[in-house]
Amino acid sequence: MPVTGSDIGRRQSIPILYTKGTHYEVGFDVGRTFGSLIQSFVNSSEALNQEYLPAYNTTEGKEAYEATLNNLIRNFPQYIKELEGIADGAKVPFYKLLLLHIDDVILKPQNKEGLKQPTGCSSIALNLKDHAILGHTEDALSDTLNHFYFVSAHIISDKPQGRWNVKEEKFTSLCYAGHLPGYTMNYNHHGLVFSINTISATNLQPGKTPRHFLTRAMLGAENFLQVQQILRDSGVGAADACSVNLTFLQQDGDRVFHNIEVGPAVNSSESQLSALTISPGEDFIHTNEYQRLPLDQANEMMLLSSKCRSETLKNYHPPSSFEDVVKMLGDTSHPEQKVFRDQPNDYVKTIAVGIFDCNNKTWSLYSDNPIYNEPLVVLPLLLKNPKSN
Known part of the structure; x- marks a missing residue:
């Protein structure tokens, strides 16, 4: 039938x-x-x-x-x-x-609140010499399941565009249907790799810049300074909140990852930012709550889910391989707030899992639990001026 x-x-x-x-x-x-x-x-x-x-x-x-x-x-x-x-x-x-x-x-x-569901994502950064990994579960309201796709775009303009004067963008992004690229997991030809965790701030700011547009602008960023400039959005500032996990594949010196928590521009004309560096030998986990910015947060169900997922992931031994990250992102051990979410009646589901292997320059995408399934596709990360190994 x-x-x-x-x-x-x-x-x-x-x-x-x-x-x-x-x-x-x-x-x-x-x-x-x-x-x-x-x-x-x-x-x-x-x-x-x-x-x-x-x-x-x-x-x-x-x-x-x-x-x-x-x-x-x-x-x-x-x-x-x-x-x-x-x-x-x-x-x-x-x-x-x-x-x-x-x-x-x-x-x-x-003064209304949105759907009070435990939406959000889990991200893991692993910064070892032999295993430099950024892993991410893309979690969304269940009506988003099967409503997403990749966009691999090369945009060339005849003159500089927007406040950051960008003439060329080349990137690949996993996109929710009808949404601009940039708000899930992504990379650009300058070697920027990043994932996003939604955060529900209390003091949202109509008229300022929605997070979706800030992360869209990140797809044109060439370095960490530009990323910070884009997210700070001086002169206007963020309307809402998110967390950004990132690294640059071709940075000089030792590889570092960064996590940037972004808060709305309350009584200000720029976003509130808190940046953390994940140095060589370290790992990092972020879900959907502030770890550093002292700001009020809404959506108690999402906060509960975030705390439970964080606790589940931190109960593992520190990850030391691609396979360890797969096991963590596919975890279903919690009776209610699972890391990989696929219960039949869940309002929220993990619609995809992505793992960036920064050493091998690949992006593995799973459309189902990565513990039990091979990746649906492994994409090469194609860079503008690749350095020789």
């Missing part, structure tokens, strides 16, 4: 698009290629349809939306064009896609 909608189960499929052009052209190709997935996600997204659209249809919500859009047009016009391209190619309304990027910030004027 044919299956449809939510009955299709976990698909062993991650489609990929290779595309080249302007921001709008790349966006249009993404929308045109993945239009059915994007339309399906827009129609089924509980957060969009039950939370963001009702908020948008209020006076306060419209004002927050317009203030955010005007800020983005001033500072990141190229990414607005990219999102317009996705909307046009997929034949979905632009405002619905932008609402997915504004996220819970649209709810702030009415």
Whole structure:
């Protein structure tokens, strides 16, 4: 019997698009290629349809939306064009896609909270001489399952774009349907590799820069200084919060990883940042709560899940290999708050697992638990000016 909608189960499929052009052209190709997935996600997204659209249809919500859009047009016009391209190619309304990027910030004027579900991701950085690994579970509301794809894009502009004057971007990113690249796990041709952990801050700031756009801008970063500059976003600042785990494959000297916690720009015109360096011989775990920034956090269910996942991962001996990271990210030992989440009635599921091997310059993607499954694909990390080993 044919299956449809939510009955299709976990698909062993991650489609990929290779595309080249302007921001709008790349966006249009993404929308045109993945239009059915994007339309399906827009129609089924509980957060969009039950939370963001009702908020948008209020006076306060419209004002927050317009203030955010005007800020983005001033500072990141190229990414607005990219999102317009996705909307046009997929034949979905632009405002619905932008609402997915504004996220819970649209709810702030009415002092509402978003869906109180234990969403989030787990990231592990391992910095040994023989094993330099960044591993990540991509966890999302269950309606996101099967609604994602790879975008491998080469964007060349005829003049510098946006506040950071970027003319060329070349990257590969795992994308939620209808979303800009940059907010899950990604790498660019300068050798920047990074993953994102969502954090639910309490004091969200309508009119400032949504985290999705800050991490999109990171795909053009050439070095750690530029990453910090992008995330600090001086003059405006972040509207919400996240954690960024990163390294550069071609950095001089010993390899280091970094974790940067990003907080909203409250009574300020720049994001709150806390950066930590993971030196040679060290490992690091981050889930979906602040470890260093002393800021109020919302979503008690996500905080509980984060603490449980962190405790589970820290109960392991410090990882010393690729296989150790696989075991940790596939862990299902906790009775409720599992690291790899795939319970039948869970509101949140692990939609994919990615492991970057920084020494061998590969990215292994699993669409199911990595303990019991081979990677669905192992992508080479292709760099602009690769150094000889």
